[in-house]
Amino acid sequence: MRDKIKKKLNELKEQNLFRTMPDISEGAGKFVNVDGIKYLNLASNNYLGLSEVEAIREASAEAVMKLGTTSGASRIVTGNYSIYDELEHRIALFKQTENALVFNSGYAANLAIFSALADRNTIVFSDKLNHASIIDGIQLSGAKHIRYKHNDMADLESLLEKHKDIKDKIIATDTVFSMDGDVCRLRDIVELAKQYGALTVIDEAHASGIFGRGSGYAHEAGLEASVDVHMGTFSKAFGSFGAYVAADADIIDYLRNKGRSFIYSTSLPPAVVAANLASVNYVRDNHDIGYRLLDFSDSIRSSLRSMGFDTGLSVTQIIPIILGENERVLLAKDFLMEKGIYVGAIRPPTVPVNTARLRLTMRLDVMDEQERILDAFRALRASGI
């Protein structure tokens, strides 16, 4: 067994796929501090910088002083506090659904959604680029997992047609794809779901707080009422931690009863729930901030394109720069660090082989650094990497 582990680790190293964790002392703010050096942070998902907002921090600090550092148990034992109910009520209003349920993370929410709603008689049609947590949730459910080509509606339709006699069908998609920054074809998906009698599950992890005045991409597209299950996270634009599922009362009751990652896990600490609530309220009251970030991202993306970078199909605050080989991406990342910019270096298996990329995440608080960012990329271009 140990020999096998050693061999696999050596293989990862040979393929430039061995993961290490950077020595970061601060990583969510405008600047990331790595090994004592400050870099402009274009790698975090704290898109709106909400973790720095005084009112949100104060709400979290007040909750920790009043209620302590832990919730002490699962929600269904003693770990349910009135602020959890308040947060769920607020989310249901924000998403215009009958009810909502808070989960400990986006990963835990997706495990619960698929393992509870699907079983071995279900087929889940899932976009090829959906997040790993969706894939893991489907695997855990024992359902038949059919991956359709990314955003390819003809492929999805032909697969639905092929399996039209199966009664229990789910179509699952991210709304904003996390490594490509493009968006799903939600109108076509809900129409196909209606036609073939499938349940729709969307993952709004990277759209919540940004699109649809903060409510998400389904709202942006005017399709919120046509989607059955809306999942989103507090860990990205909301600058906090945890996740939610918003849906009709039956689906929420079902997840509360059957979602094992919900039932068998201690609930979020009160300080986190208070931050989530304050953050959702902040976005409700400042709903233009997502659009300001999208405009800024458009401007950066078009400059990068005009320099000759391949930014794929990105139309959001997530901008990939697709370079191909793993080694090239690592060199490009080091080059940008020398210019004071920190970006993600994303390699397989997170993205398909030969599409390794830099992943830039734009954030509201770097808008005054546009020239510095573009100068660094111009230099990268000129470097021949």
Ligand SMILES: Cc1ncc(COP(=O)(O)O)c(C=O)c1O
């Ligand atoms: C699309 C998507 N879904 C789910 C998750 C998981 O969310 P969390 O980090 O809150 O576990 C992520 C983030 O990593 C994501 O990008």
